[in-house]
Amino acid sequence: DQQVKQNSPSLSVQEGRISILNCDYTNSMFDYFLWYKKYPAEGPTFLISISSIKDKNEDGRFTVFLNKSAKHLSLHIVPSQPGDSAVYFCAATYTGTASKLTFGTGTRLQVTL
Amino acid sequence: NAGVTQTPKFQVLKTGQSMTLQCAQDMNHEYMSWYRQDPGMGLRLIHYSVGAGITDQGEVPNGYNVSRSTTEDFPLRLLSAAPSQTSVYFCASSEQAGANVLTFGAGSRLTVL
Numbered sequence: 001d002q003q004v005k006q007n008s009p010s011l012s013v014q015e016g017r018i019s020i021l022n023c024d025y026t027n028s029m030f031d032y033f034l035w036y037k038k039y040p041a042e043g044p045t046f047l048i049s050i051s052s053i054k055d056k057n058e059d060g061r062f063t064v065f066l067n068k069s070a071k072h073l074s075l076h077i078v079p080s081q082p083g084d085s086a087v088y089f090c091a092a093t094y095t096g097t098a099s100k101l102t103f104g105t106g107t108r109l110q111v112t113l
Numbered sequence: 114n115a116g117v118t119q120t121p122k123f124q125v126l127k128t129g130q131s132m133t134l135q136c137a138q139d140m141n142h143e144y145m146s147w148y149r150q151d152p153g154m155g156l157r158l159i160h161y162s163v164g165a166g167i168t169d170q171g172e173v174p175n176g177y178n179v180s181r182s183t184t185e186d187f188p189l190r191l192l193s194a195a196p197s198q199t200s201v202y203f204c205a206s207s208e209q210a211g212a213n214v215l216t217f218g219a220g221s222r223l224t225v226l
Contacts, residue, residue: 004155032213043117043203043217044156089155098163098210099144100171103155 003027004092006104013111019077021107023090026071030092034101035064035075038087047088048075080111115139119204119218126194126225134189134221136204142216143209145187149173149200150220156203162187163210194225 005024013019023033031052036044050057050064050073057064063076077084090104120135138145146161148171158171162181176198178190187206191198201222205215 006155034213036217041219043205043219045217046214049214091156093213095211098161098169099146099207099213099215100158100161101156101213101215103148103157105153105155 001026002105003030004090004102004104006088006090006107008107009105010108010110013080013109015082015111015113016079019075019080019084019109019111021075021077021088021090021109023073023075023104024071025073025092027092027094027102028071029094030102031094032092033064033066033073034091034093035062036089036091036103038089038106044089077109080109082111082113085109085111117204117206117216117218119202119221121221122219123222124224126191126223128195128225130194132191132194134191134202134204134223136187136189136218137185138187138204138206138216139185140206140208140216141184142206143184144207144212145181146171146205146215147177147179147187147189148203148205150203151200159189159202191223194223196225199223199225 034049035047038044066073087106091101147159148156160179162168204218
């Protein structure tokens with residue numbers, strides 16, 4: 001039972017354009033969502049997060065949007081840069097779960113020149 | 114500041130052998146956890162600890178043991194390795210349970226023949 005789903009295994013975007021990575025979840029109890037970025041042979045690194053009381057959170061080139069009614073969130077990267085090429089994981093948790101994150105399967109983003 | 118350090122980075126075992134994956138953090142984090150990453154399945158929680166002397170099971174705990182005798186260290190023991198335990202293992206920590214942003218180590222790649 002995959003509670004967090006990233007249905008696009010890969011995405012290719014030209015440098016300077018917008019990258020949109022999508023994530024869907026099924027557990028209505030989730031109230032906090034995170035995006036992690038992972039380069040090969042490294043551990044995931046935290047990118048941006050959003051609480052369920054918000055519908056948008058922005059940090060520089062990165063914006064996360066949350067649509068609670070659709071149980072959907074997306075990560076927008078504008079403008080995309082070659083260094084953004086990595087695997088992006090969506091993760092979710094809820095209050096009282098002691099930092100236990102449920103991860104999606106990841107989307108590999110390739111930013112081309 | 115080293116963050117989360119995992120050793121070894123690579124290990125090959127034969128079926129039935131035992132071994133310990135080491136994890137140490139120097140950030141005085143209370144919460145530590147182990148995840149495994151398998152192709153097409155994202156990261157799944159194996160065991161976690163909310164403080165020294167306290168451990169609990171995650172989503173996929175079978176075949177693994179943990180202990181937390183100090184704040185800094187959280188070793189993961191494979192009692193009798195099986196090919197199904199071939200995976201990349203990540204240790205992660207956060208300031209306290211409920212602090213949702215985890216800091217990950219670089220990973221340990223384990224192959225069981």
